[in-house]
Amino acid sequence: MAQGIGWTQQSTAPRQLTGIFVNTFPWYELVIWIPLLGFLWIRASRTQRAREVCLIFSAVTMILSILLYLGNVQPGSSWLGSWFGWNLIHIDQFSAPLIPLTALIYFLTLLATVGHKTQLFPFAGALLGESLTLATLWTDTHWWMILLVSLSVIPMWLELKARGESTRVYGIHQAIFIVCLVLGEFLSVRLNAPAMNMSVVLLTIAVLVRSGAFPFHLWRIDMFQKASFGSSILTVSPMLGAYICMRMVLPSEPDWALHAISFLSLATSVYAAGMALVQSDGRRFFCYLFLSHSSLVLVGLELATPIGLTAALCMWLSVGLALTSYGITLRCIEARVGRIDLNRYYGLYNHMPTMAAFFLLTGLASVGFPCTIGFIAGELLIESAMNYSPWIGWIVVLATALNGIAVLRVYFRIFTGTKHATTIPMRSQIEERIAIVGLSILILAGGLYPQPEVESSYKAAMHLLEEYHREIPQTHGSGLHSDGQEQAH
Amino acid sequence: MSTMLTYLAAIVVGCPILTLVILGLSGLLHRPLPEAWVDRLTKFHVTVGLLATLGILGIMILTDHPMEVMDLGNFVEIGQKHFHFHLEFIFDRLSVPMVLMTFVLVGVIGSFANIYLQGDAGYYRFFVCFSMFLVGLLFAFLAGTIETLFLGWELVGLSSALLIAYFHERKAPVENGLRVWGIYRVADAAFLMAALMMHHMTDQGEFLRMLSQQPWPQGQTHMDAWTSLTVGILLLVAASGKSGLIPFSGWLPRAMEGLTPSSAVFYGALSIHLGAYLLLRLGPVFSESVLLRVLMFGLGASTAIFAAMTSRVQTDVKSALAYSSVCQVGIIVMEIALGLWYLALVHIIGHAFLRSLQLLRAPTLLRDYRTLENAIGGRLANGQPMWVSGLEKNRQVQWYRFALERGYMDSMIDHLMLKPFCRLFKTFERIEDYWLKALDGRSSRPPQDS
Numbered sequence: 001m002a003q004g005i006g007w008t009q010q011s012t013a014p015r016q017l018t019g020i021f022v023n024t025f026p027w028y029e030l031v032i033w034i035p036l037l038g039f040l041w042i043r044a045s046r047t048q049r050a051r052e053v054c055l056i057f058s059a060v061t062m063i064l065s066i067l068l069y070l071g072n073v074q075p076g077s078s079w080l081g082s083w084f085g086w087n088l089i090h091i092d093q094f095s096a097p098l099i100p101l102t103a104l105i106y107f108l109t110l111l112a113t114v115g116h117k118t119q120l121f122p123f124a125g126a127l128l129g130e131s132l133t134l135a136t137l138w139t140d141t142h143w144w145m146i147l148l149v150s151l152s153v154i155p156m157w158l159e160l161k162a163r164g165e166s167t168r169v170y171g172i173h174q175a176i177f178i179v180c181l182v183l184g185e186f187l188s189v190r191l192n193a194p195a196m197n198m199s200v201v202l203l204t205i206a207v208l209v210r211s212g213a214f215p216f217h218l219w220r221i222d223m224f225q226k227a228s229f230g231s232s233i234l235t236v237s238p239m240l241g242a243y244i245c246m247r248m249v250l251p252s253e254p255d256w257a258l259h260a261i262s263f264l265s266l267a268t269s270v271y272a273a274g275m276a277l278v279q280s281d282g283r284r285f286f287c288y289l290f291l292s293h294s295s296l297v298l299v300g301l302e303l304a305t306p307i308g309l310t311a312a313l314c315m316w317l318s319v320g321l322a323l324t325s326y327g328i329t330l331r332c333i334e335a336r337v338g339r340i341d342l343n344r345y346y347g348l349y350n351h352m353p354t355m356a357a358f359f360l361l362t363g364l365a366s367v368g369f370p371c372t373i374g375f376i377a378g379e380l381l382i383e384s385a386m387n388y389s390p391w392i393g394w395i396v397v398l399a400t401a402l403n404g405i406a407v408l409r410v411y412f413r414i415f416t417g418t419k420h421a422t423t424i425p426m427r428s429q430i431e432e433r434i435a436i437v438g439l440s441i442l443i444l445a446g447g448l449y450p451q452p453e454v455e456s457s458y459k460a461a462m463h464l465l466e467e468y469h470r471e472i473p474q475t476h477g478s479g480l481h482s483d484g485q486e487q488a489h
Numbered sequence: 490m491s492t493m494l495t496y497l498a499a500i501v502v503g504c505p506i507l508t509l510v511i512l513g514l515s516g517l518l519h520r521p522l523p524e525a526w527v528d529r530l531t532k533f534h535v536t537v538g539l540l541a542t543l544g545i546l547g548i549m550i551l552t553d554h555p556m557e558v559m560d561l562g563n564f565v566e567i568g569q570k571h572f573h574f575h576l577e578f579i580f581d582r583l584s585v586p587m588v589l590m591t592f593v594l595v596g597v598i599g600s601f602a603n604i605y606l607q608g609d610a611g612y613y614r615f616f617v618c619f620s621m622f623l624v625g626l627l628f629a630f631l632a633g634t635i636e637t638l639f640l641g642w643e644l645v646g647l648s649s650a651l652l653i654a655y656f657h658e659r660k661a662p663v664e665n666g667l668r669v670w671g672i673y674r675v676a677d678a679a680f681l682m683a684a685l686m687m688h689h690m691t692d693q694g695e696f697l698r699m700l701s702q703q704p705w706p707q708g709q710t711h712m713d714a715w716t717s718l719t720v721g722i723l724l725l726v727a728a729s730g731k732s733g734l735i736p737f738s739g740w741l742p743r744a745m746e747g748l749t750p751s752s753a754v755f756y757g758a759l760s761i762h763l764g765a766y767l768l769l770r771l772g773p774v775f776s777e778s779v780l781l782r783v784l785m786f787g788l789g790a791s792t793a794i795f796a797a798m799t800s801r802v803q804t805d806v807k808s809a810l811a812y813s814s815v816c817q818v819g820i821i822v823m824e825i826a827l828g829l830w831y832l833a834l835v836h837i838i839g840h841a842f843l844r845s846l847q848l849l850r851a852p853t854l855l856r857d858y859r860t861l862e863n864a865i866g867g868r869l870a871n872g873q874p875m876w877v878s879g880l881e882k883n884r885q886v887q888w889y890r891f892a893l894e895r896g897y898m899d900s901m902i903d904h905l906m907l908k909p910f911c912r913l914f915k916t917f918e919r920i921e922d923y924w925l926k927a928l929d930g931r932s933s934r935p936p937q938d939s
Contacts, residue, residue, distance in 0.1 A: 166929050166930065168928060168929055168930050169925060169928045169929050172928060218921060218924060218925055218928065221921065221925065222925055222928075222929070271917070274910070274913075274914045274917075275914055275917060275918065277910075277914065278911050278914040278915055278918065279918075307567065307572055310567065345660060345663070347657075347658060349657060350610075350658075353519075354517065354519045357516065357517055358517070361517075364647070369643060369647070370640045370643050370644060376564075376565050376574065379574060379636070380572065382681065382685060383572060383685065383688075386685045386686075386688075386689055387689070390685075390686070390689070393682070393685060394682055397678045397681050397682055398678065400678075401674040401675065401677065401678040404670075404674050405667075405670060405671050405674050408650060408666075408667060408670050409667055412654065412657075412663045412664075412666065412667055415657070416654060416657035416658070416663045417657070417658070417659075417660050417663045418658060418660070419658050440517070450564070450565050451564075451565055451566070454565050454567065455567075458567050
């Protein structure tokens with residue numbers, strides 16, 4: 001971020017919070033413990049009171065994580081470190097912005113959970129998920145990360161169980177993910193070549209499954225159809241698959257594995273964009289739209305060039321903000337008209353014009369419309385893809401074009417085409433408005449003044465590349481390129 | 490004098506942006522301005538913009554200054570990696586006339602729409618899209634870099650789609666709006682690919698540097714023959730989409746589903762010329778390849794002939810005028826291919842004004858006809874061209890049907906692209922459902938709540 005706003009490792013910026021208390025108190029760990037405490041407080045309750053408690057814990061978590069990020073606070077002492085000798089917290093320029101982003105997404109999604117949704121939404125599970133997700137983002141210790149992401153699978157599984165839905169599709173995919181991750185990590189420390197290759201294959205499969213890349217994406221569709229919309233958004237928004245890819249796979253990945261992930265991610269982005277365009281179910285449409293964009297993030301990561309990584313990190317933030325807002329808006333509409341059938345027109349514009357405007361804004365932001373946060377991210381990605389290979393650039397452009405058509409199609413289906421007759425007031429509630437307006441402000445601000453975000457992402461990208469090259473000096477034929485020029489293929 | 494030019498340029502670009510921000514934000518915050526304020530704001534920014542452009546033109550003529558560049562610097566830059574998103578506006582012999590034309594036509598239509606839409610529920614929505622359209626056009630016409638031009642194109646595309654779907658409680662306008670958006674996205678994608686290829690090959694994003702720092706219409710590119718050909722073909726696809734050249738001509742009559750004011754100025758007069766403008770601005774890319782110029786001439790000629798035939802048999806006046814516009818744009822493209830760039834520029838401006846007038850008079854066409862017939866004391870001539878009367882009867886019927894069905898172009902796009910695309914992805918969906926069911930082990934239940 002410009003001039004000290006944001007996280008800089010070993011920064012001496014004047015904005016850095018000083019004082020013994022600030023630097024020695026385990027603030028970062030507290031951000032993980034707060035939602036966990038909230039979870040223990042409310043446990044299985046789904047009452048209005050549970051919502052309020054959940055909101056308070058989530059709000060405190062969000063505020064604290066934003067303050068830590070803006071104040072450049074360095075990880076101080078750790079309770080886990082002093083009690084058990086575990087030094088688990090590792091913050092760098094890559095993970096630093098993801099933490100407030102994730103906390104914000106959780107808080108605003110919970111805030112927009114109002115009305116009859118409070119009876120069905122697992123608040124305790126959401127807090128547990130938040131705690132586990134934040135903890136995952138704050139560590140680069142592989143086995144600890146594996147444990148946390150494995151545990152983060154549980155809240156959704158419990159929710160599906162509680163709703164009386166089949167957990168098989170979700171369970172099978174998550175089991176494959178965990179088994180591949182554990183075996184892959186286990187084999188990665190072996191020194192012989194077959195074990196190393198097998199490790200790369202397993203870790204690659206784990207990333208593809210968690211990211212929902214084609215053909216491992218079915219669990220996401222199943223989840224969106226069976227679980228609550230809010231929980232599904234919270235499960236996919238932090239993009240833990242991409243995070244694992246960055247931390248565990250990318251540093252040691254040989255070129256062939258890079259190309260495999262890149263190819264499948266590209267295929268997924270176009271496939272999901274095409275599928276989004278023909279969907280008749282609102283949730284499935286959102287699932288594919290998210291899938292297409294999260295695959296584009298992976299494409300950027302796998303380009304493994306400074307600009308490609310910068311593009312991926314910018315897109316990560318833009319997808320996190322824009323598509324979460326889009327999902328929240330869609331969820332608000334669903335709460336009023338039930339499951340959205342995209343084969344028909346709803347004509348809701350006259351009942352909720354402001355919601356229509358936000359729906360369009362957030363949707364267009366996700367596809368990189370000018371003056372929104374996704375624009376520069378999209379430009380960077382296409383630019384780096386073109387530098388890498390014109391074909392990749394063209395496919396990314398194709399996926400973006402299809403997504404753009406799909407977004408406007410759904411807008412027209414929901415808000416236009418007919419007159420919606422109802423006697424029930426459909427205007428958005430204050431909590432929903434705060435959530436959507438808050439995210440929209442960020443979307444517009446990031447679009448109108450993108451330099452800080454790009455700068456921060458670029459620094460993070462360079463930091464990652466330097467770190468990888470320092471720690472793993474090409475021993476595995478890594479495809480990461482930190483040289484001044486983008487590698488042309 | 491240069492400082493004065495810079496201030497005037499800032500007014501030209503800044504005023505419409507300010508209006509869009511005011512209207513957009515007050516709409517988003519659910520506090521729309523009263524109609525009288527919207528009217529005043531619109532008239533004010535158009536008048537100020539027009540006067541500032543006239544000032545720029547005057548100074549440029551008096552000082553024999555062929556070009557003024559307004560450099561806003563880098564919107565985004567990653568210095569060491571040579572990535573920058575540069576914002577630059579060029580006021581030259583090509584863009585200044587286009588901007589003047591835009592302000593005049595948009596001002597006229599703004600005044601017209603203010604009366605036409607007074608008290609209408611969509612009044613505010615119209616003027617938000619109106620402002621967005623104006624900003625988009627100004628960005629596109631004044632763009633000094635590929636990125637700025639693309640930004641303008643996108644804004645024009647979205648505002649156009651929303652204006653076509655203005656009567657959004659009916660299905661037809663909405664479906665037409667989506668159709669036009671789809672074609673615009675294809676054009677945008679082609680343009681983006683062409684732009685990135687140019688950027689990649691010349692390592693420049695600024696038109697001036699790309700065209701050897703020479704003011705329009707001079708300049709030359711330094712791309713090899715094959716790159717020029719690929720870029721040129723992509724630009725032709727982009728221009729075809731935006732300007733309704735074949736095979737995308739079908740979108741213009743669909744765009745007439747919108748309001749008369751918006752269809753008059755936005756599609757019939759302004760946005761239909763965006764493609765031609767692009768070809769003019771990047772003319773040097775085409776001038777280096779004879780094959781490209783032949784392709785461009787062929788595209789223009791076939792569009793002109795097709796549209797001339799089609800416009801004669803349309804049963805509603807707006808569609809007839811839409812195809813007449815396409816015909817003229819076809820001729821303009823032919824002129825560009827022949828290197829007659831100044832003629833093409835004059836043709837664009839003349840055509841835009843004439844077509845706006847015709848479209849604005851369209852609702853009172855029958856009354857105008859009656860007035861004319863009363864004045865001449867007889868029926869207006871309604872003959873057919875010589876070459877048609879020379880054809881056999883069944884050939885006449887065949888050509889008539891071809892023209893009436895608008896060359897079957899929309900159905901061709903449907904059958905060759907849209908339907909196979911939908912069938913393919915619906916098949917994928919069925920396969921996915923099958924797999925989901927197989928994995929799930931039990932039949933899927935009806936979905937629950939939220």
